[in-house]
Amino acid sequence: MPDQALPYDSFLLVSFGGPEGPEDVMPFLENVLRGKNVPRERMLEVAEHYNSFGGVSPINQQNRDLLAAIKAEFEANGIDLPVYWGNRNWHPLFPDTLRQMKADGCKRTIAFFTSMFSCYSGCRQYRENIIAAQQEVGEGAPMVEKVRMGFNHPDFINTMADSVRKSLAGLGAEPGAATVLFTAHSIPMGMADNCDYVKQLNEASRLVAQAAGIDKWRLVYQSRSGPPQQPWLEPDVCDTIAAMDDAADNPQHLVIVPIGFVSDHMEVLYDLDDEAATLCRERGIAMSRAATPGTSAGFVSMIRKLVEERIGRREQRDAAGDLGPWHDACPADCCLYTPRRPPARA
Numbered sequence: 001m002p003d004q005a006l007p008y009d010s011f012l013l014v015s016f017g018g019p020e021g022p023e024d025v026m027p028f029l030e031n032v033l034r035g036k037n038v039p040r041e042r043m044l045e046v047a048e049h050y051n052s053f054g055g056v057s058p059i060n061q062q063n064r065d066l067l068a069a070i071k072a073e074f075e076a077n078g079i080d081l082p083v084y085w086g087n088r089n090w091h092p093l094f095p096d097t098l099r100q101m102k103a104d105g106c107k108r109t110i111a112f113f114t115s116m117f118s119c120y121s122g123c124r125q126y127r128e129n130i131i132a133a134q135q136e137v138g139e140g141a142p143m144v145e146k147v148r149m150g151f152n153h154p155d156f157i158n159t160m161a162d163s164v165r166k167s168l169a170g171l172g173a174e175p176g177a178a179t180v181l182f183t184a185h186s187i188p189m190g191m192a193d194n195c196d197y198v199k200q201l202n203e204a205s206r207l208v209a210q211a212a213g214i215d216k217w218r219l220v221y222q223s224r225s226g227p228p229q230q231p232w233l234e235p236d237v238c239d240t241i242a243a244m245d246d247a248a249d250n251p252q253h254l255v256i257v258p259i260g261f262v263s264d265h266m267e268v269l270y271d272l273d274d275e276a277a278t279l280c281r282e283r284g285i286a287m288s289r290a291a292t293p294g295t296s297a298g299f300v301s302m303i304r305k306l307v308e309e310r311i312g313r314r315e316q317r318d319a320a321g322d323l324g325p326w327h328d329a330c331p332a333d334c335c336l337y338t339p340r341r342p343p344a345r346a
């Protein structure tokens with residue numbers, strides 16, 4: 001339990017990590033897929049995606065840039081917290097970061113996870129990883145508490161609506177004349193059944209579409225990694241584009257919005273900018289992929305405001321739409337993963 005008597009003394013950016021050279025690719029993927037039911041062929045296919053970019057994922061540099069932007073935002077707003085960064089799957093790994101924080105005298109930290117929507121991967125698994133890292137560091141490891149999920153924060157919604165408007169302008173399309181596909185990482189139904197991932201994604205997509213004046217939109221999924229017999233969230237973004245073949249459904253202008261991702265990492269660059277873009281070109285659809293939040297001012301101000309709420313500097317808990325501000329502390333059963341076993345053979 002958090003010791004309420006201690007003041008927050010630090011900020012931790014919690015993220016996924018990515019390889020920084022060809023020799024990192026396989027050990028990174030082994031970390032990502034440990035305990036997950038993903039066929040080896042899929043792992044090798046994803047390794048090729050990374051290798052086609054020289055084995056370097058852009059995610060680490062994006063997190064370095066985000067951390068620098070958060071530091072500047074804190075300084076500009078009088079928040080006196082040193083900032084740290086740790087990852088689940090690649091360096092800097094959580095145990096190393098927590099060890100450094102302990103050495104620097106940190107006792108209670110407020111964390112932002114680079115996942116805007118609740119599910120095992122983006123919530124519970126990070127919390128489990130941090131507990132394991134605290135145990136590894138031992139006595140004196142800092143306590144870590146996370147800010148609430150920001151999927152319906154007005155600054156996030158407005159940031160994504162701006163991205164959609166920029167894409168529309170790039171296509172020379174009026175909002176009413178374009179189809180928008182909001183896309184997020186597909187997850188196994190055994191994860192989706194135990195969390196509010198789909199509910200939150202639908203709400204954020206609805207709010208962004210409304211703010212950008214979009215009537216025609218759908219929520220789709222990408223980057224599925226499970227074996228064919230395991231049910232994952234559908235429809236897939238590329239299947240959806242491929243099915244847009246009759247005159248009524250064939251959009252002149254298509255905007256793909258990676259609402260489920262906060263930066264342009266490999267799943268965005270490969271699965272959308274390469275695969276989905278190729279499919280659109282083949283079908284004569286003018287497509288623009290909307291920008292992810294990255295280090296945009298609205299996204300960084302959202303992180304600052306969520307931190308301010310928790311460190312007692314802000315009473316207002318901003319939330320757009322119908323779901324209200326999400327919980328600060330996760331309930332005991334939050335975002336469990338109960339893999340659905342295939343039916344036993346007779």
Ligand SMILES: C=CC1=C(C)c2cc3[nH]c(cc4nc(cc5[nH]c(cc1n2)c(C)c5CCC(=O)O)C(CCC(=O)O)=C4C)c(C)c3C=C
Nearest residue numbers: 015016032036046114115119121122185187188225262265
């Ligand atoms: C069982 C679920 C998932 C599998 C298997 C999976 C494989 C997989 N993922 C990546 C790379 C990334 N995934 C990212 C985000 C992400 N992944 C899942 C689920 C599975 N991924 C979810 C639900 C999410 C969104 C929530 C989150 O955790 O962020 C990201 C982005 C991370 C970020 O901080 O922005 C990357 C990168 C690989 C390479 C992979 C292997 C096949």
Ligand SMILES: [Fe+2]
Nearest residue numbers: 121185223267
């Ligand atoms: Fe993933």
Ligand SMILES: [Fe+2]
Nearest residue numbers: 118123334335
């Ligand atoms: Fe959760």
